Amino acid sequence: MSTSPDGLFQYGGQPVGGGRYEGMWGNKVWFVDYDNGCSGAAGNKPADAGKYLDDAISAAGHNDVIYIRPRSPELGDSGAGPYYGGDPGDILPKSTTNWTIPYTTYGLSIIGTGSGVGQARASVTNLQGASGATTAVISLNAPFCSIENIGLKTGSSTTALIKQQFADSAAQQAFHNSYYNVWFRNTASSPGLIIDSGSYDVVESCTFSGCAYGVIYQSYNAVPNAQVLSNCNFDNTAAGSYDDISSTGGMTRALIKGCNFNHAEPSGGGHSKYIYMATTSTGLISSCYTGSSDATVATNFTLNGLTYSNCWALESFMVAA
Secondary structure, eight states, X not given: OOOOGGGSOTTTOOOOOSSOOOOTTSOOEEEEETTTOBTTOOOSSGGGOBSOHHHHHHHOOTTOEEXXXXXXXXXXXXXXXXXXXXXXXXXXXXXXXXXXXXXXXXXXXXXXXXXXXGGGGGGOEEEEOOTTOOSOSEEEOOSSOEEEEXXXXXXXXXXXXXXXXXXXXXXOBOOSOEEEEEEEEOOTTSEEEEEESOBSOEEESOEEESOSEEEEEEOSSSOOBSOEEESOEEEOOTTTOSEEEEESSOOBXXXXXXXEEOSSOXXXXXXXXXXXXXXXXXXXXXXXXXXXXXXOHHHHEEOTTOEEESOBSSGGGSSOO
16 A cells, blocks of 8 residues: 555656546556555556556556656665765666557557656656666557656666667557657667657657757668657767767658757767758758857768758758758
């Protein structure tokens, strides 16, 4: 049984009341509380929250919602405390295996109830990969899903923080997913987010901090189509940045708007570009900014057909192609 008083997520919580927590369309809502929940709890209300996200994903059906309570900042990463200020502790997988959202759980929403990134990072809901697991921290194989208000750390992952996959196999059918206010952080030489062969996916108001690659769009089964990347902050160091946005096989109808490449010219490896399109692409870059006053399209961007307008901080990037 959760020890959260009054049946509520007391710290940074989603406002919920008593009674049943089923959605308007008969879908179910699940609650995860790593500090106060219990393994084996029903997990269908805050007062009976489960401890592990793994159990909530296993119990969830299509179009369900999972709310995750952030850990208390005073507990620190070890949970021993006292620890005041900075990050709250990390929420870990139940075992040595990272999280997977199966294709049968389409329409699932995973929402952290902390207040998110930016100036409020101290109350972000942090998920960290399992020690020893090299797969993506979250493998997303389902369509129509949403991940919101979450901070992600690698653990031992060498793949990515999130990998979204659409393959010939029926077990991998991820497309039309959305990522909102996600903090992708400290992935060393691996990507924050991989979107493989997706269509109509939206990455909105996310922060990529200390990532070698921010977003990689892959084309193993299809060229990514109608991708939107909006109002994101690439807060990486120049020496540690390979590419902020990279596509291995081009893109069609891409929209990259309002993004801040908030660091000096990339120099860490890979292609060392703010944006790199490997092959011919179509789409628009609009109202973006770089942290380098002398960056140029020729040197720091490989656009391969993407057009751009209303971008600033580098003179040659201000005029539409």
